[in-house]
Amino acid sequence: MDKIRASLLKKSIATKIERRGKILSLSCLALIILVVFLIFYFVASRGLATFFQNHINLWHFLSGIQWNPGTIGTNGQPAVGALPMIVGSFLITIFSAIVATPFAIGTAVFMTEISPRRGAQILRPVTELLVGIPSVVYGFIGLQVVVPFVRNTFGGSGYGILSGTFVLFVMILPTVTSMSADALNAVPRYYREASLALGATRWQTIYKVVLRAAIPGMLTAIVFGMARAFGEALAVQMVIGNATLLPHNLVSPASTLTSILTMGIGNTVMGSLQNNALWSLAMILLLMSLLFNLIIRYIGRKGKLNHER
Amino acid sequence: MKKSRVIQLLGLILVGVGISFGYTNRAHTDAGESITAVGSTALQPLVEAAGEQYSSEHTGVFINVQGGGSGTGLSQIQSGAVAIGNSDIFAEEQAGINAKQLQDHQVAVVGIAPIINKQTGIRNLTKQQLIQVFTGQVKNWRELGGKNLPIVLINRAQGSGTRKTFESYALGGRKSADSQEQDSSGLARSIVASTPGAVSYVAFSYLDHSVTTLKVDRVAPTEANVRTNRWKIWSYEHLYTQKQPDQLTKKFITYILSSAVQKKLVKQLGYISVHDMQVQRRATGKITTMK
Numbered sequence: 001m002d003k004i005r006a007s008l009l010k011k012s013i014a015t016k017i018e019r020r021g022k023i024l025s026l027s028c029l030a031l032i033i034l035v036v037f038l039i040f041y042f043v044a045s046r047g048l049a050t051f052f053q054n055h056i057n058l059w060h061f062l063s064g065i066q067w068n069p070g071t072i073g074t075n076g077q078p079a080v081g082a083l084p085m086i087v088g089s090f091l092i093t094i095f096s097a098i099v100a101t102p103f104a105i106g107t108a109v110f111m112t113e114i115s116p117r118r119g120a121q122i123l124r125p126v127t128e129l130l131v132g133i134p135s136v137v138y139g140f141i142g143l144q145v146v147v148p149f150v151r152n153t154f155g156g157s158g159y160g161i162l163s164g165t166f167v168l169f170v171m172i173l174p175t176v177t178s179m180s181a182d183a184l185n186a187v188p189r190y191y192r193e194a195s196l197a198l199g200a201t202r203w204q205t206i207y208k209v210v211l212r213a214a215i216p217g218m219l220t221a222i223v224f225g226m227a228r229a230f231g232e233a234l235a236v237q238m239v240i241g242n243a244t245l246l247p248h249n250l251v252s253p254a255s256t257l258t259s260i261l262t263m264g265i266g267n268t269v270m271g272s273l274q275n276n277a278l279w280s281l282a283m284i285l286l287l288m289s290l291l292f293n294l295i296i297r298y299i300g301r302k303g304k305l306n307h308e309r
Numbered sequence: 310m311k312k313s314r315v316i317q318l319l320g321l322i323l324v325g326v327g328i329s330f331g332y333t334n335r336a337h338t339d340a341g342e343s344i345t346a347v348g349s350t351a352l353q354p355l356v357e358a359a360g361e362q363y364s365s366e367h368t369g370v371f372i373n374v375q376g377g378g379s380g381t382g383l384s385q386i387q388s389g390a391v392a393i394g395n396s397d398i399f400a401e402e403q404a405g406i407n408a409k410q411l412q413d414h415q416v417a418v419v420g421i422a423p424i425i426n427k428q429t430g431i432r433n434l435t436k437q438q439l440i441q442v443f444t445g446q447v448k449n450w451r452e453l454g455g456k457n458l459p460i461v462l463i464n465r466a467q468g469s470g471t472r473k474t475f476e477s478y479a480l481g482g483r484k485s486a487d488s489q490e491q492d493s494s495g496l497a498r499s500i501v502a503s504t505p506g507a508v509s510y511v512a513f514s515y516l517d518h519s520v521t522t523l524k525v526d527r528v529a530p531t532e533a534n535v536r537t538n539r540w541k542i543w544s545y546e547h548l549y550t551q552k553q554p555d556q557l558t559k560k561f562i563t564y565i566l567s568s569a570v571q572k573k574l575v576k577q578l579g580y581i582s583v584h585d586m587q588v589q590r591r592a593t594g595k596i597t598t599m600k
Contacts (some may be wrong), residue, residue, distance in 0.1 A: 008473075036434040065486075066487075067485070068467060068487075070404055070467075070468075071484065136552075143499075148503065151504070157459075157461045157489070157504055157506075157507070158504065159489055178380065201523060207558040219479030237492075238496070240468075241490075242489055242491065242492075243487055243488050243489045243490065244487055244490075245487050245488075251487065253489045257492075262492070263466035263467075263490060263491075263492040264467060264468060265378075266350075266376075266377050266378025266380060266381050266413075266468055266492075267378045267379060267380040267381075267466060267467070267469055267470075268380045268382045268468055269381075269383060269384035269387075269405040269406060270388075271384075271405060272386045272404050272405030273404070274380075274404065274405075274467075274468060275380075275405075
């Protein structure tokens with residue numbers, strides 16, 4: 001009798017294993033959170049040093065157009081104006097999203113509404129293949145094909161926002177496409193059935209019902225694509241020209257936060273103003289990706305409310 | 310259940326043995342038997358090749374060579390994290406480095422030449438014209454007797470050793486106009502080769518037939534001219550160490566400076582031997598003739 005009692009009161013092996021698994025997965029999570037916090041702390045401590053140690057005016061940093069840390073600019077302060085890079089990054093992100101969105105939505109509609117079987121068999125693997133191509137390959141193709149094409153068609157040297165847009169367009173297209181397709185798939189089947197039952201054609205159903213219902217999901221897809229475009233370094237660096245000048249048109253050489261960062265970081269000394277200024281750029285990048293994340297969460301929450309209503 | 314316990318125990322023991330084995334081995338090889346050199350990518354091939362030769366001649370000795378750029382090399386040697394910091398520029402020229410704490414070893418010389426796209430039809434510029442081109446005072450090759458093509462400047466990244474040398478000795482200390490920047494010599498050359506009107510500058514080892522090499526004041530960029538300082542755009546490749554480097558570091562630097570390495574390896578890799586130089590340049594840019 002006591003034996004049974006003891007075995008009933010003792011923790012079973014399954015419980016022990018479960019507890020062990022719980023601890024293991026929790027510690028994995030804790031480690032990742034720790035790493036994220038350390039990265040934030042490190043980038044912030046270096047990036048803020050520009051303003052607190054080197055006493056650069058934050059406004060001068062954000063609005064200045066001369067970038068040559070280590071030398072004195074025309075206003076008598078070190079030339080750490082990051083505006084050309086900020087403008088370059090935003091322009092290239094917005095343009096590539098504008099170009100990629102119609103293509104992505106069109107492909108997604110075809111994949112989910114018009115020909116789901118062919119979509120699943122051919123289009124999905126192809127888009128997934130596009131995701132897997134390393135960015136240096138995109139950059140190399142951009143350098144060898146897109147830049148001469150832009151130079152011969154639109155003039156200029158070929159390096160600039162326009163070439164960067166073309167390269168990024170191809171790079172973010174698969175992300176936006178597959179996420180839009182997921183958003184369209186998530187629209188409940190009875191929406192379509194109800195619409196068809198009311199006598200709407202397939203096009204009317206897609207345009208008036210399915211696409212409208214999937215708007216939050218597609219916005220998330222676009223913001224995701226923009227986040228990727230904003231953070232892309234290598235491919236953009238190869239085609240944008242990396243001139244720290246405010247772009248006066250789409251074919252004049254420009255630069256992005258990432259391209260200046262990757263080019264400069266090996267040539268500066270830790271703790272110097274040149275190095276700190278680069279960390280400040282990294283901080284802007286980090287804050288922007290945080291912002292993109294917040295936007296995605298906000299849209300996601302709003303979308304959920306819409307469906308529940 | 311018993312079985313799994315035994316396996317667990319065995320695994321634990323194995324890991325423990327592995328770690329302790331690795332640790333003892335690590336302590337063994339670290340006992341003055343390996344050094345690390347970090348920095349300039351322009352100097353990296355030479356140090357790597359010399360390091361390999363050195364370890365093949367001295368068993369159990371390892372020279373680890375990493376890139377990262379001249380700035381990284383100088384800051385790492387200043388903080389004492391590595392044994393050797395590779396740099397294209399004098400420590401005095403780099404902001405944030407206290408050159409007095411470091412010992413300079415000049416192991417090779419690199420010449421730098423302006424290159425230009427073939428279509429421009431220009432082969433020679435005066436120093437004044439070169440300055441006008443790179444400071445943006447001249448916008449079209451027509452003004453310098455070439456074809457009607459806009460000038461496209463391709464600079465190296467800010468802080469790159471090649472760019473610092475070019476600005477100091479080709480542009481007389483002037484800053485180049487803001488323009489396109491590339492972070493590697495190979496990319497700069499291929500862009501100059503494919504972009505009409507483009508002009509840039511690369512180390513001698515990167516010169517080839519895809520681009521036109523410019524003469525400056527009718528002096529051709531050749532090794533012979535660098536040795537006598539008739540061609541003024543050149544720089545030393547430096548190995549920086551602490552004032553009191555350890556034995557292996559000392560031996561390795563002596564080895565790189567030995568005529569065996571200087572006569573063969575340095576030349577094979579496209580550098581100019583320091584033994585051949587007939588002039589000496591100080592960090593201030595002052596030139597003295599060597600006897």
